[in-house]
Each structure stands twice: as structure tokens, then as C-alpha cells.
Amino acid sequence: MTTNNSELRGMLLEEKARIEGQLAGVGHKNPDIAGDWEPSAPDLNDINADVNDVATEIEAFEGNAAIEVELEARLLEVDAALARIEVGTYGICRVCGSAIEDNRLHANPAAPTCIAHREG
Numbered sequence: 001m002t003t004n005n006s007e008l009r010g011m012l013l014e015e016k017a018r019i020e021g022q023l024a025g026v027g028h029k030n031p032d033i034a035g036d037w038e039p040s041a042p043d044l045n046d047i048n049a050d051v052n053d054v055a056t057e058i059e060a061f062e063g064n065a066a067i068e069v070e071l072e073a074r075l076l077e078v079d080a081a082l083a084r085i086e087v088g089t090y091g092i093c094r095v096c097g098s099a100i101e102d103n104r105l106h107a108n109p110a111a112p113t114c115i116a117h118r119e120g
């Protein structure tokens with residue numbers, strides 16, 4: 001394999017740090033499940049809040065929840081790719097077992113499949 005794993009590992013670690021920073025803006029780590037994040041809930045206990053404020057808060061929460069789910073899914077992919085580097089299976093298509101193209105890995109270092117077996 002000609003892929004430079006240390007470079008790709010660096011890209012993955014950078015992306016992981018970026019995602020965790022973004023997650024911290026919309027949610028917080030689930031104290032009960034390692035690696036799980038939950039969207040930050042709005043404070044709806046403020047008895048002085050009027051109905052419009054509450055509606056806005058709930059909308060913001062729903063937006064955060066959607067972003068949080070997306071970021072968490074991406075973080076799982078990045079973590080899985082880092083784990084594959086550790087065990088030596090990184091850069092191998094999980095469908096056909098051949099080497100994943102370098103340009104694909106540079107475009108998406110977390111890619112688990114070759115271009116032919118790309119999902120979606």
C-alpha cells in the first residue's frame with residue numbers, strides 16, 4: 001500500500017477534534033455512555049419565559065438535535081477509521097477487501113470502502 005497512513009491519521013485526528021468542538025457547541029457528552037453525545041436541552045423551567053421564547057428555544061433545540069446526530073455519526077466513522085489504523089486494516093475496502101484508492105482516502109479519510117463500493 002502506498003498510502004501514507006500517518007498523514008491520513010493526522011487528518012482524522014484533526015477532523016475528530018473539529019467535530020468534538022462542534023459537538024460541544026450543540027450538546028454535551030452523555031455521562032452514562034462513553035462516546036455518546038446528547039443535544040443540550042433548553043432551559044424550559046424559567047417561569048418568566050413567554051410562549052414565544054419557549055417556542056424559539058424548542059426550535060433551537062430541534063436544530064441542535066439534528067446537527068448533533070449528524071456530527072455524532074461522523075465522529076463514529078472517524079473513530080472507526082482510527083481504530084482500523086490501530087489494528088492494521090485501514091485503507092482496505094470492507095466490501096471487497098481491496099485497497100481503497102488514495103484519492104478517495106484523501107477526500108474522505110474515514111471512508112470504509114473503495115470507490116466502487118461507496119454507499120449512497
Ligand SMILES: [Zn+2]
Nearest residue numbers: 093096114117
Ligand atoms: Zn470495494
